[in-house]
Amino acid sequence: MSAYKPRFGRVVPTIVLVISGLFFLAPLLTLARFALQNVPTILLGWSTLFDKWSISGLTKAFDDPAFWPALKLSLELAGGTVLLTLGLLLPTAIWVHMRIPKARALIEFLTVLPYMIPAIALVAGIVVVKPHARWFLDSDYALIPFYVVLALPFTYRSIDAGLRAIDLTTLVDASRSLGAGWIETLGRVIVPNLRAAIVSASFLTAAVVMGEYTIANTLLKETLPRFQRTFTGREPQAGYGLNLLALLVTVLLFAILSLVTKKRERSLISRLSRKPT
Amino acid sequence: MTTLDFISVRKTFGPTVALEGLDLNVRQGELISLLGPSGCGKTTALRIAAGFEFADSGAVHVANADISRTPAHKRNMGMVFQSYSLFPNLTVTDNIDFGLRTRRMSKTDRQRRVGEMLELVELTAFARRYPHQLSGGQQQRVALARALAVQPRVLLLDEPLSALDAKVRTTLRDEIRRIQTEVGITTLFVTHDQEEALAISDRICVMSQGRLEQLGTPTEVYRTPTTAFVARFVGSMNELSGTLSGPGEVSVLDVRLGAPHATGATGAAVTLLVRPEDLTLAETGLVGSVANVTFQGASTLVGVRLDVLDRLVSVDVGQGAADHLTVGDRVHVAVNAANAVCETVSQ
Numbered sequence: 025m026s027a028y029k030p031r032f033g034r035v036v037p038t039i040v041l042v043i044s045g046l047f048f049l050a051p052l053l054t055l056a057r058f059a060l061q062n063v064p065t066i067l068l069g070w071s072t073l074f075d076k077w078s079i080s081g082l083t084k085a086f087d088d089p090a091f092w093p094a095l096k097l098s099l100e101l102a103g104g105t106v107l108l109t110l111g112l113l114l115p116t117a118i119w120v121h122m123r124i125p126k127a128r129a130l131i132e133f134l135t136v137l138p139y140m141i142p143a144i145a146l147v148a149g150i151v152v153v154k155p156h157a158r159w160f161l162d163s164d165y166a167l168i169p170f171y172v173v174l175a176l177p178f179t180y181r182s183i184d185a186g187l188r189a190i191d192l193t194t195l196v197d198a199s200r201s202l203g204a205g206w207i208e209t210l211g212r213v214i215v216p217n218l219r220a221a222i223v224s225a226s227f228l229t230a231a232v233v234m235g236e237y238t239i240a241n242t243l244l245k246e247t248l249p250r251f252q253r254t255f256t257g258r259e260p261q262a263g264y265g266l267n268l269l270a271l272l273v274t275v276l277l278f279a280i281l282s283l284v285t286k287k288r289e290r291s292l293i294s295r296l297s298r299k300p301t
Numbered sequence: 302m303t304t305l306d307f308i309s310v311r312k313t314f315g316p317t318v319a320l321e322g323l324d325l326n327v328r329q330g331e332l333i334s335l336l337g338p339s340g341c342g343k344t345t346a347l348r349i350a351a352g353f354e355f356a357d358s359g360a361v362h363v364a365n366a367d368i369s370r371t372p373a374h375k376r377n378m379g380m381v382f383q384s385y386s387l388f389p390n391l392t393v394t395d396n397i398d399f400g401l402r403t404r405r406m407s408k409t410d411r412q413r414r415v416g417e418m419l420e421l422v423e424l425t426a427f428a429r430r431y432p433h434q435l436s437g438g439q440q441q442r443v444a445l446a447r448a449l450a451v452q453p454r455v456l457l458l459d460e461p462l463s464a465l466d467a468k469v470r471t472t473l474r475d476e477i478r479r480i481q482t483e484v485g486i487t488t489l490f491v492t493h494d495q496e497e498a499l500a501i502s503d504r505i506c507v508m509s510q511g512r513l514e515q516l517g518t519p520t521e522v523y524r525t526p527t528t529a530f531v532a533r534f535v536g537s538m539n540e541l542s543g544t545l546s547g548p549g550e551v552s553v554l555d556v557r558l559g560a561p562h563a564t565g566a567t568g569a570a571v572t573l574l575v576r577p578e579d580l581t582l583a584e585t586g587l588v589g590s591v592a593n594v595t596f597q598g599a600s601t602l603v604g605v606r607l608d609v610l611d612r613l614v615s616v617d618v619g620q621g622a623a624d625h626l627t628v629g630d631r632v633h634v635a636v637n638a639a640n641a642v643c644e645t646v647s648q
């Protein structure tokens with residue numbers, strides 16, 4: 025009995041890990057096969073596992089004249105959304121933390137609302153005001169405010185957690201007593217100490233923008249997700265290839281993100297272990 | 302002349318009155334401690350001086366100029382906080398340099414000043430470390446160096462030693478005092494530790510519930526407290542109940558004591574507050590038995606339970622004087638009430 029237990033303790037987590045790994049990998053693998061093997065779909069079985077692989081499925085979208093403008097627009101939207109989000113959110117979150125800490129729970133609840141209310145509700149609202157706000161909605165960048173709202177549940181939490189991790193009031197007071205005004209304090213004290221939170225908030229925002237379809241479609245903006253949708257309708261194989269590529273790029277970005285945010289901690293640790301004299 | 306004056310400063314937080322018309326005048330180069338129990342408004346007073354909070358009414362003057370409306374970053378005051386306040390992303394050097402950069406000093410001037418400050422707090426060897434690589438005491442020394450680097454007009458310290466352990470606390474306390482005298486800076490030092498206040502201050506401002514109770518030198522506050530609150534809060538006190546038997550005279554049981562500070566109607570019930578060192582073991586006096594003997598190094602405290610009052614008093618006896626005493630011994634306690642504070646007991 026007693027010899028059995030520890031082995032049981034190791035086996036179960038391994039099994040769970042393998043099963044959940046398969047659960048994630050299997051669809052990806054089928055996606056990869058569909059996108060990258062030049063074999064008719066009905067023939068995709070075990071016998072054809074190694075036949076006719078080619079990366080042409082991945083790159084075909086690049087030849088479409090609509091691809092590059094769509095990518096450019098989506099990247100611009102992502103950048104704009106990140107800037108606007110940080111510009112609005114940082115001062116607000118700091119102010120809430122310093123002046124009305126009791127309201128933090130309420131603010132947190134408010135920022136989660138966009139997550140609970142489906143995007144289609146926002147769309148319904150847009151449809152109503154659309155005829156009256158042409159001057160604004162005609163611009164491609166009109167999507168930015170909507171995306172700021174959509175990303176709010178993720179960005180606010182990230183910034184909020186960052187602020188909780190530092191003794192904000194004391195750091196700000198110390199900075200001001202040393203002669204730094206609010207702007208200087210923000211740039212020299214708060215932002216450097218919130219770096220990880222700001223980076224992850226930015227990535228999350230970008231991820232939301234790069235994946236949003238409903239609102240872009242309502243406002244008829246040629247963003248990347250919308251291009252993907254139409255392109256996949258036209259060219260299913262290359263369309264899924266593009267999806268796969270987007271997935272790989274995202275994974276890569278998040279890997280870089282975790283490297284960037286951990287790098288400083290690691291360099292601190294190595295400096296510590298070097299034992300200064 | 303850099304003086305710091307509080308003029309009828311009042312501050313409320315909703316229903317809480319944090320400061321109730323505080324008047325205080327800190328002289329050039331002087332160190333005044335704000336001493337009082339938790340919640341009496343010490344931090345609030347300091348934060349109003351620093352400009353982090355603004356008074357509801359009243360004014361703060363530095364060098365006789367009203368700075369009540371000046372924002373914190375233009376006040377040129379150095380501040381050391383209770384919690385560790387160093388910027389975690391900056392090294393010791395860069396922390397000390399922070400305020401100098403703000404003042405747009407030239408690089409060579411800044412380097413020289415940082416070097417001087419590191420020497421002043423004796424941390425030159427730690428210049429390139431990050432705050433989390435320092436002990437609590439070292440962090441507070443860096444915080445002091447950072448505050449002094451910009452040559453502030455006034456130094457404000459909010460319980461800078463309270464997070465440190467006892468040994469470090471006393472050394473750093475003395476070091477703060479040494480540096481403060483060396484620099485000659487006008488200083489306000491907040492503490493709730495009376496021993497710390499007695500050791501470090503030119504004058505002590507004892508506060509209670511947002512008011513100034515007594516302002517005086519450590520000796521004055523300790524030897525001649527003006528109110529029962531100050532008497533109880535600073536140092537330890539024995540409480541003897543008795544009756545006022547004439548002007549300047551209190552009877553405790555059948556023992557008549559000369560208490561020059563006793564005032565009130567003859568026959569009134571009073572409590573006499575007497576320091577342990579004003580009690581002596583003698584041939585005559587209040588009768589009781591020894592309850593405990595506490596060796597304290599230089600002196601010994603003898604706890605005596607008085608027979609009739611059923612009260613435990615502590616008597617400070619000199620070195621060796623308690624050697625022959627054991628618990629249960631019958632003794633007489635003589636009272637010197639010359640400095641005793643007399644509090645009228647309300648019926």
Ligand SMILES: Nc1ncnc2c1ncn2[C@@H]1O[C@H](COP(=O)(O)OP(=O)(O)OP(=O)(O)O)[C@@H](O)[C@H]1O
Nearest residue numbers: 314317318319338339340341342343344345346493
């Ligand atoms: N920002 C605030 N909001 C509401 N009440 C406050 C605030 N700051 C202080 N107070 C209240 O004002 C009173 C005085 O507080 P203060 O911090 O000045 O006390 P203190 O003497 O420094 O106490 P301690 O020794 O515990 O630090 C307290 O009752 C406190 O609860």
Ligand SMILES: [Mg+2]
Nearest residue numbers: 343344345459
């Ligand atoms: Mg306090």
